[in-house]
Amino acid sequence: MRWMAGFVCFGMALIGLLGCGRVQRGEGGGQVSLASERPRIPKPKVEGSKPSPAVPTAAATTATVSPTPSSVGEKTSAPSKPPLQASSPPSPAAPLKGQPTLSVEPLPFSDEVRSVRAILESLRTQFDHLSPDEVRMRLLLAEQGLSEIEVRSPALVLWRTALRLEALQKAPTPDLTLAKAWLLRARQWLSGEGLTAIAEAEKALASNRWSEGVGALRSAAQRLRAEEQLAAIAQTRTSLLSALEALEHQKLAVAKAEVGESLKGIDRLLTALP
Numbered sequence: 001m002r003w004m005a006g007f008v009c010f011g012m013a014l015i016g017l018l019g020c021g022r023v024q025r026g027e028g029g030g031q032v033s034l035a036s037e038r039p040r041i042p043k044p045k046v047e048g049s050k051p052s053p054a055v056p057t058a059a060a061t062t063a064t065v066s067p068t069p070s071s072v073g074e075k076t077s078a079p080s081k082p083p084l085q086a087s088s089p090p091s092p093a094a095p096l097k098g099q100p101t102l103s104v105e106p107l108p109f110s111d112e113v114r115s116v117r118a119i120l121e122s123l124r125t126q127f128d129h130l131s132p133d134e135v136r137m138r139l140l141l142a143e144q145g146l147s148e149i150e151v152r153s154p155a156l157v158l159w160r161t162a163l164r165l166e167a168l169q170k171a172p173t174p175d176l177t178l179a180k181a182w183l184l185r186a187r188q189w190l191s192g193e194g195l196t197a198i199a200e201a202e203k204a205l206a207s208n209r210w211s212e213g214v215g216a217l218r219s220a221a222q223r224l225r226a227e228e229q230l231a232a233i234a235q236t237r238t239s240l241l242s243a244l245e246a247l248e249h250q251k252l253a254v255a256k257a258e259v260g261e262s263l264k265g266i267d268r269l270l271t272a273l274p
Contacts, residue, residue, distance in 0.1 A: 109149070109153065112148065113149055113266065113269055113270055113273070115145065119145065120142050120262050120263050123135065123138045132247055132252075135247060135255065136247055139247070140244075143244075146240070154224055156226055156230060158197060158217050159217075159226040161186045165179055166214050169214065174210060176205060179205055179210075183201060183202055183205075193220055193224070196220070197219070198217075200212075200216040201214070223274075225273075229269060229272045232266075233265070235261075235268065236268075237265075239258045239261035239262035242254075242258040242261075
């Protein structure tokens with residue numbers, strides 16, 4: 001009986017094991033069937049990024065926009081502007097052939113002396129009616145004109161040039177280039193006899209005869225009365241400076257008298273002109 005009971009227990013256990021396996025297989029099959037019966041939702045397909053439309057190149061744009069030859073003939077197009085160019089400064093107009101060129105000649109030397117005399121004469125006659133500042137201004141103008149006379153006087157130009165060449169001659173090595181420069185500078189104030197003296201001095205220097213060159217200039221200056229002119233200019237300048245000093249110390253009577261003395265010096269200079 002015991003073995004029968006054991007056999008029954010073994011059989012029941014075996015049946016239980018088989019039943020559990022079937023149940024598991026049934027559930028798995030059910031799951032498979034349920035999964036097969038569900039409607040399939042299509043998944044969205046991931047597509048690659050679409051290529052951006054190609055940008056037309058310059059050549060393509062030109063080909064697209066430019067009108068055809070027929071349309072060009074039909075429509076009137078605006079004229080294209082020429083490229084801007086840098087404007088060059090206007091060149092001076094060349095003088096026409098046969099047209100005389102205008103040249104301003106310097107005032108004759110004697111006229112310059114007379115203009116200074118006119119300044120002093122008007123100052124003497126109007127002295128009592130002018131303010132001290134006006135008197136001072138006219139005195140300074142007269143002194144400036146006197147300095148210009150001293151620079152332009154042909155006789156004094158020759159005299160100064162002779163003194164300069166004499167100073168160069170006494171140097172250990174006389175500077176011939178500087179001597180020629182002084183002679184060239186003197187030419188601008190000279191004419192006639194003065195230019196002849198300059199030419200003689202240049203020939204003498206070319207032969208290294210400095211004494212003869214200095215002598216030619218000094219002789220021409222003496223013939224043009226350089227010493228008398230120099231003395232007259234010195235007298236006039238001294239009177240003008242004395243008048244300015246008296247005016248500074250408010251000595252109006254003394255200043256007026258010195259103006260009269262300066263007039264005498266200018267008249268002396270006029271008589272010394274060749």
